[in-house]
Amino acid sequence: MASGKFIVFEGIDGSGKTTQIDLVAKILQERGRQVVCTREPGGTRIGDMLRKLLLDPANNDLNPRTEAFLYAADRSQHVTEVILPALEAGKIVICDRYLYSTIAYQGWGRGIDTGFLTGLNGLASGWLVPDRVILLDIDVDKGLARALGERSPDRLEIEKNAFFQRVRQGYLEQAKLHPKIFRVIQAGEDKQEVNRRVLTALDLSR
Numbered sequence: 001m002a003s004g005k006f007i008v009f010e011g012i013d014g015s016g017k018t019t020q021i022d023l024v025a026k027i028l029q030e031r032g033r034q035v036v037c038t039r040e041p042g043g044t045r046i047g048d049m050l051r052k053l054l055l056d057p058a059n060n061d062l063n064p065r066t067e068a069f070l071y072a073a074d075r076s077q078h079v080t081e082v083i084l085p086a087l088e089a090g091k092i093v094i095c096d097r098y099l100y101s102t103i104a105y106q107g108w109g110r111g112i113d114t115g116f117l118t119g120l121n122g123l124a125s126g127w128l129v130p131d132r133v134i135l136l137d138i139d140v141d142k143g144l145a146r147a148l149g150e151r152s153p154d155r156l157e158i159e160k161n162a163f164f165q166r167v168r169q170g171y172l173e174q175a176k177l178h179p180k181i182f183r184v185i186q187a188g189e190d191k192q193e194v195n196r197r198v199l200t201a202l203d204l205s206r
Helices: 019-028 045-055 064-088 101-110 114-125 140-146 161-178 191-200
Strands: 005-010 035-039 091-095 131-136 182-186
Touching: 005 019, 005 064, 005 101, 019 035, 019 091, 019 131, 019 191, 035 064, 045 064, 064 091, 064 101, 064 114, 101 114, 101 161, 131 161, 131 191, 140 161, 161 182, 182 191
Parallel strands: 005 091, 005 131, 035 091, 131 182
Antiparallel strands: none
């Protein structure tokens, strides 16, 4: 039985997940906890190869169902190779995206049946449920402006505004469905204020 803690950060592109993960990890490490920070897609050798395939704008002919299966394959490898071993060793795992991203992006965004995706990703993850999901919610236009900055968009970021509006709604609907584990944080504020709210949601605000 896993003895560590599993924390997931979710949100549309530009919501500030990376920044908040770094801040939380630093605080936990300062308190003497062993922390593993990881991400999806990626986090493993195989996962990194899948990440390149999934996010490469040249692969704009990728079928939505194929896309969903590739994310599930990445997740299966990630849970088995990284997440479960760390939890069993008593570490805190902080993951940038998890199966809730698939429900939001491929379900709400692409229109694939969410019941099917839930079953597929349950099998891929061994039905592993996080202790806490921090959903960083932000206006779509503001989030995309942050995400793109000075770099070129990846394969998902070239989608139209309406796609990301559906994704955002998908996240908020999941938060309603899973109130015991989800905490919704408004991410449009200053990063330190957002961090204060995140720490409160994680019971780390002392």
